[in-house]
Amino acid sequence: MTAVLPSRPAGERPTGGRLIDQFEYGLDAPICLTWELTYACNLACAHCLSSSGRRDPRELSTAEAEAVIDELHRMQVFYVNVGGGEPTVRPDFWHLLDYAIGHDVGVKFSTNGVKLDRARAEQLARTDYVDVQISLDGATAEVNDRVRGTGSYATAVRALENLAEAGMKDFKVSVVVTRENVSQLDEFRALTDRYGAQLRITRLRPSGRGADVWDELHPTQAQQRELYSWLLANGEEVLTGDSFFHLSAYGEALPGLNLCGAGRVVCLIDPVGDVYACPFAIHEQFLAGNVRDGGGFQRVWQQSDLFQDLRSPQTGGACTRCAHFDACRGGCMAAKFFTGLPLDGPDPECVQGYGESALAARDADLVTPRSHLDHSHKGPVRGQPTLLGMPSIPRVAPAKMCDESPLAGLELR
Amino acid sequence: MRGVLIDTPVAAPAEQVREAGAALLPGSVAAAPAPIADFDPSLPWRRARSVALRPEPFGALVYHFGNRKLSFLKSKTLVRVVETLADHPTASATLAACEVPEAQRPAYLKALADLARSQMIERREPSA
Numbered sequence: 261m262t263a264v265l266p267s268r269p270a271g272e273r274p275t276g277g278r279l280i281d282q283f284e285y286g287l288d289a290p291i292c293l294t295w296e297l298t299y300a301c302n303l304a305c306a307h308c309l310s311s312s313g314r315r316d317p318r319e320l321s322t323a324e325a326e327a328v329i330d331e332l333h334r335m336q337v338f339y340v341n342v343g344g345g346e347p348t349v350r351p352d353f354w355h356l357l358d359y360a361i362g363h364d365v366g367v368k369f370s371t372n373g374v375k376l377d378r379a380r381a382e383q384l385a386r387t388d389y390v391d392v393q394i395s396l397d398g399a400t401a402e403v404n405d406r407v408r409g410t411g412s413y414a415t416a417v418r419a420l421e422n423l424a425e426a427g428m429k430d431f432k433v434s435v436v437v438t439r440e441n442v443s444q445l446d447e448f449r450a451l452t453d454r455y456g457a458q459l460r461i462t463r464l465r466p467s468g469r470g471a472d473v474w475d476e477l478h479p480t481q482a483q484q485r486e487l488y489s490w491l492l493a494n495g496e497e498v499l500t501g502d503s504f505f506h507l508s509a510y511g512e513a514l515p516g517l518n519l520c521g522a523g524r525v526v527c528l529i530d531p532v533g534d535v536y537a538c539p540f541a542i543h544e545q546f547l548a549g550n551v552r553d554g555g556g557f558q559r560v561w562q563q564s565d566l567f568q569d570l571r572s573p574q575t576g577g578a579c580t581r582c583a584h585f586d587a588c589r590g591g592c593m594a595a596k597f598f599t600g601l602p603l604d605g606p607d608p609e610c611v612q613g614y615g616e617s618a619l620a621a622r623d624a625d626l627v628t629p630r631s632h633l634d635h636s637h638k639g640p641v642r643g644q645p646t647l648l649g650m651p652s653i654p655r656v657a658p659a660k661m662c663d664e665s666p667l668a669g670l671e672l673r
Numbered sequence: 674m675r676g677v678l679i680d681t682p683v684a685a686p687a688e689q690v691r692e693a694g695a696a697l698l699p700g701s702v703a704a705a706p707a708p709i710a711d712f713d714p715s716l717p718w719r720r721a722r723s724v725a726l727r728p729e730p731f732g733a734l735v736y737h738f739g740n741r742k743l744s745f746l747k748s749k750t751l752v753r754v755v756e757t758l759a760d761h762p763t764a765s766a767t768l769a770a771c772e773v774p775e776a777q778r779p780a781y782l783k784a785l786a787d788l789a790r791s792q793m794i795e796r797r798e799p800s801a
Contacts (some may be wrong), residue, residue, distance in 0.1 A: 273730055273731070276730075276731075276747065276748065279745055279747060282729075282730075282731045282747070285730070285731075287729050287734070288727070288728065288729055288730065289727065291734065291743070336725060336727040336734075338725070338727075338736045338738075338743075364725075364738065366741065389738075389741075402775075534761075
């Protein structure tokens, strides 16, 4: 499992020094963690980082999810980022939300807005200690719906309207920055301002279905430069999940945590209880254990071999000899891994251009790693994204009659 | 810009993080405008009642349940200082009781002033 990690000497944690250096050695509990509650989703976004769609039958039960919350409470994890899939399609979502808040575990959840009608919006506005993030990947329906699916812009905007009307404060609009929407950052600001919301932008990773569209959607070098300038000018009012730290190698460090926090200060719990180093690393190589194992989440966090290995500074590899290493720390582990690059080399989007050279130097027959999990919908989904073209009609016989497209076999002339 | 995976920004400049011992990471959600507490070390203080300390190998993570700010105490001595503020008549007396070396006191006072500003510690009434 750990062969993938560059060899790192198991060093002693230094005393004093910068906080970032302490973080490299890990914390006793995560600062926060991401918890995907379900792989089920009503959408089929082209770039879904967790290849979500269908519910996994092994999903944690309500009682098991409560036990995880109890444990986070004991470990003093003060808030979790809840996602999916679409977390609100879990029938016990609202119960788990209240349960977490009742146990001093604050919840920030990401949703496409499908369940946020007026009544839910009012409920959320009344609830302290909860944050809502509405996902939107275009400031216009045209740009958004191409990757998230027809009608998804309207759904998100309706949710924003409901939240604003209900008097909800400080809710977020969460945007994955792509080649197609990077020019809309000011429009996103205007849109969020209109609803009294806050803008959050994060980096597109080649994780899950994101690997299929990364070549087409990740910002170009010129766009990265623009994004960097925009962040320096607007960054104080925009949340980023610290996900653009690779841009710090342009010169001025971006505010925030400029380091890969995977397995050190953050991690992911997936819907079946598997614990991965980070939300963008759903792959066996980064699987540290399961909350159902003896010792639960705490044991995985504190004792798993994988997380122990991640908790030391990188000392070798090409990047450590680069003048900008202290700024970007080699970039995003998941982005390297899923593009088939060595983990101690440059990030594929390295702003100094080393990533592009590394991508070009890959073996022609290199097969990039794929996750062992794929919960994507198997049949066509209503309004599915057009980015990848129209859904094809399967050539194999359908497993069930209702899986078949009513247009199958119809010859259109 | 605000962070994360951790949507909690480092507001304090890096140098301050380095020197002061307390790195302030204000939370992602703006609290109601709070009065800026002037930190006077000759007054009695305590860890704010809505604040929890989580022990970490280098010190502690500090969390404010009210304004959701996150902060870090970078030394175990500073943790002891914050935890025992309420046991001593003044903040300065707390530093003395925790045997903070004279040379380091200005840095500790600055860290406490930062913590007061972010409402992690609060004034208390002098004990009778």
